[in-house]
Amino acid sequence: MEAQDTFNFELVSPEEKLISAPAKMVVIPGEEGDFGVLPNHAATISSIRPGVIEIFSNDNEAPQRIFIAGGFADVSETNCTVLAEEAVNVKDLNKDDLEQTIRNLTEDMTMAKDDADLKRIEHKLVLAKAKLSAVIGGIVI
Amino acid sequence: MPSLKEYRDRIASVKSTRKITSAMKMVAASKLKKAQDQAEKSQPYATAMAEMMGRVAANLDVGAGSSKLLVGTGKDDVHLLVVVTADRGLCGGFNGNLARKARMEALELERAGKTVKILCVGRKGRDVLKREFASKIVHSFTGIGGKNRIAFAEADEVAQYILGQFDAGEFDVCTMLYNEFKSVLVQKPSAQQLIPFKAPESQANDNVSDKQAEKQALFYDFEPDEQEILGQLLPKNLGIQIFRALLDSAAGEQAARMTAMDNATRNAGDRINALTLEYNRARQAAITKELIEIISGAEAV
Numbered sequence: 001m002e003a004q005d006t007f008n009f010e011l012v013s014p015e016e017k018l019i020s021a022p023a024k025m026v027v028i029p030g031e032e033g034d035f036g037v038l039p040n041h042a043a044t045i046s047s048i049r050p051g052v053i054e055i056f057s058n059d060n061e062a063p064q065r066i067f068i069a070g071g072f073a074d075v076s077e078t079n080c081t082v083l084a085e086e087a088v089n090v091k092d093l094n095k096d097d098l099e100q101t102i103r104n105l106t107e108d109m110t111m112a113k114d115d116a117d118l119k120r121i122e123h124k125l126v127l128a129k130a131k132l133s134a135v136i137g138g139i140v141i
Numbered sequence: 142m143p144s145l146k147e148y149r150d151r152i153a154s155v156k157s158t159r160k161i162t163s164a165m166k167m168v169a170a171s172k173l174k175k176a177q178d179q180a181e182k183s184q185p186y187a188t189a190m191a192e193m194m195g196r197v198a199a200n201l202d203v204g205a206g207s208s209k210l211l212v213g214t215g216k217d218d219v220h221l222l223v224v225v226t227a228d229r230g231l232c233g234g235f236n237g238n239l240a241r242k243a244r245m246e247a248l249e250l251e252r253a254g255k256t257v258k259i260l261c262v263g264r265k266g267r268d269v270l271k272r273e274f275a276s277k278i279v280h281s282f283t284g285i286g287g288k289n290r291i292a293f294a295e296a297d298e299v300a301q302y303i304l305g306q307f308d309a310g311e312f313d314v315c316t317m318l319y320n321e322f323k324s325v326l327v328q329k330p331s332a333q334q335l336i337p338f339k340a341p342e343s344q345a346n347d348n349v350s351d352k353q354a355e356k357q358a359l360f361y362d363f364e365p366d367e368q369e370i371l372g373q374l375l376p377k378n379l380g381i382q383i384f385r386a387l388l389d390s391a392a393g394e395q396a397a398r399m400t401a402m403d404n405a406t407r408n409a410g411d412r413i414n415a416l417t418l419e420y421n422r423a424r425q426a427a428i429t430k431e432l433i434e435i436i437s438g439a440e441a442v
Contacts, residue, residue, distance in 0.1 A: 012189055014293040014384055016182040032364050045193060046364035047373050072374065074193050081189050085293065085377075116305065 007039040009055060010081045011066065018087055019055070019066075026080055027054040027063075028073050037073075037080050044075040050130035052090060053082065065090040067134045069127050086127075090134050098132045145427065148420035152413060159409035165231070166402035173325070173395035179290055180322070180388040190381055194374055201367045208368075210375040213337035214313045219256045221279075221312040222246060223303070223335070225319035225386050226266030227394040228283055233401035235320060235328060235394055236265035242330040243270060243318050247277070258312055262299060262387070279306070286391055296384035303383075304376055307336060319386040320393040326400060328393035333386070335379055 009023040026037045029051030048071045054063040071084035105125045112118040143151075224243045226236045243266065247257045259274055261267035261281035270278060280302065285295050303315060315336035320328040363370055 010185075010189075012186045014183055014186045014296075014381060015179070015290075017185045030364055035364075042362055044362040044364060045196060045370060047370055072193060072370070072377075074189065074196075083186060083189055083193070083377075085297075 004039050004078070006057075007037070007041075007077075008079050010079070011053070011068075011084060011087060012081065013084055013087050018084075021057060023055050023057045023080075024059070025056040027056075028082065029053065030073070037075055040077050041075050041080070043077065044073070046073050046075075047071070048073055048082070048084070050127055052134045065134070067093065067131055069130075088131075093131055093135050095132065095135050098128055098135065101128045102132065143423075145420065145424055148416060148423060152416045152420060155409050155412050155416065159406055159413065162402045162405040162409060166399055166406060169232075169395045169399040169402060173392060173399055175290065176388065176392035176395050180385075180392050183384065183388060187381055187385055190374070190378055194371075194378060196361060197363070197367055197371050197374060200361060200363070201371060208372050208375050210307070210336055210379070211338050211371070214310070216313045217255070219258065219312040219314075220250050221258045221260060221303070221306065221315045223260045223262060223299075223315065223317040223383075224266045224270065225317065225390045226261070226263035227390065228264040228285070229394075230265055231401065232394055232398035233404075235397035236263075236269070238328075239318060239320055239330045240266050240269035242332075244273065246316070246318065246332065247274060260299075260303070263390075279311075285387060291384070291387050291391055293380070293384055296387050297380045299383050300376065300380035303335070303379065312336075317383065317386055319390050320397075322389040322393040322396065325396045328397055333382065335382060338375060338378065 006022040006024055009019065009021060009026055010017065011019040024038075028035055028037060028046070029049055031047040031049050034051075035046070048068065050069050051067070053066045053068055055066070056063045067088045067090050068082070068084035069086035071082060074081045074083070102125065105121055105128060108121050109118065109125070112121055222243060224239065226239050230236065243259070247259065250257050257274075257277055259270060259278045261270060261278055262283075262285060264281075264283040267278065267281045267283070282295075282299055282302075285291060285299075306312060307315070314334065317333045317335050319331065319333070321331040323329050
């Protein structure tokens with residue numbers, strides 16, 4: 001029997017189903033480290049940290065890179081479903097805008113009214129930094 | 142008896158009312174379409190989330206160590222009612238029915254000796270409940286969705302507020318009241334318990350589900366462990382439940398408004414017919430009266 005070389009990949013956000021297509025390999029930034037999903041992967045449920053999902057649907061093509069702001073992955077042998085609250089194509093992210101956002105947020109941090117406020121801003125900052133690292137392909141601290 | 146001019150003015154005014162209601166009906170119809178589309182699109186996420194919750198829960202012994210969101214605080218003293226209504230009126234009994242249900246629910250809980258707190262989502266519900274329960278309304282969210290579609294972030298904001306209150310020990314049980322979208326004609330005020338979380342299918346530890354749990358436990362790896370995943374899933378799930386209620390409520394609001402405006406348009410039409418009849422009668426009576434005056438005048442000469 002010939003082994004299947006693709007599996008069904010789905011990316012869903014609360015607002016709509018973003019992707020539903022066969023894929024050869026998907027790299028997911030799991031909470032405890034990145035992991036690649038190939039067909040016949042062992043069934044896994046993992047949470048995802050903010051980062052980039054890479055979807056390889058063709059051998060010769062560069063992967064599709066999508067930034068997600070955390071979520072969950074549900075992997076079975078033939079399916080891989082990623083639940084993400086926010087998902088943006090890395091191509092649509094702008095480096096300058098993000099740097100500006102980070103500067104604004106850093107400034108906001110110093111003016112935060114209370115702990116809850118500070119937490120919210122911090123959360124946004126982490127996301128913005130993760131996006132920026134996705135764009136430039138390095139790590140932003 | 143009103144003069145002919147008064148009749149004409151009244152007919153004109155009812156006609157313009159009819160124009161407004163029929164335009165509102167059409168606007169509501171197109172918004173309803175959009176709201177339904179959105180509700181449909183959000184379905185896959187909710188389904189996937191429910192599946193995942195099921196898998197995780199099946200692999201987990203619900204015990205003392207479990208998240209409080211699942212097992213509760215162990216008390217049942219303070220209830221938080223989340224009342225989801227529309228921001229705007231002119232949609233028949235949509236807001237009124239829900240506010241009535243909320244009121245009954247609150248009174249019943251109070252009769253049972255519980256403390257009631259109310260969180261209003263939507264301006265109309267707040268306005269009605271404010272009269273009776275002003276001191277019990279802890280917070281209210283308005284302007285959700287605005288003119289455009291409802292964003293998940295808005296539902297999440299509500300969820301975060303609820304979680305914050307829960308963590309602070311402000312309440313033990315949280316129930317959400319919203320209009321469930323049954324069909325375009327029917328919106329049913331319903332209650333759903335959010336905290337402690339109750340799965341639609343019972344998670345009772347009977348033999349059947351135990352066996353299923355074993356079966357699934359063999360297959361699934363968890364990263365990080367089950368307990369932690371569940372701890373992250375539950376708050377997310379809360380957001381999703383609220384998001385779904387908001388979408389249902391938005392679709393229901395438009396459907397209710399469409400029906401109400403349809404009725405109003407029809408009533409205006411009936412009113413115009415009745416007024417036109419009266420107007421014509423009055424006009425003919427006036428003509429006849431003038432003729433009689435002329436004839437009897439001529440006869441007298």
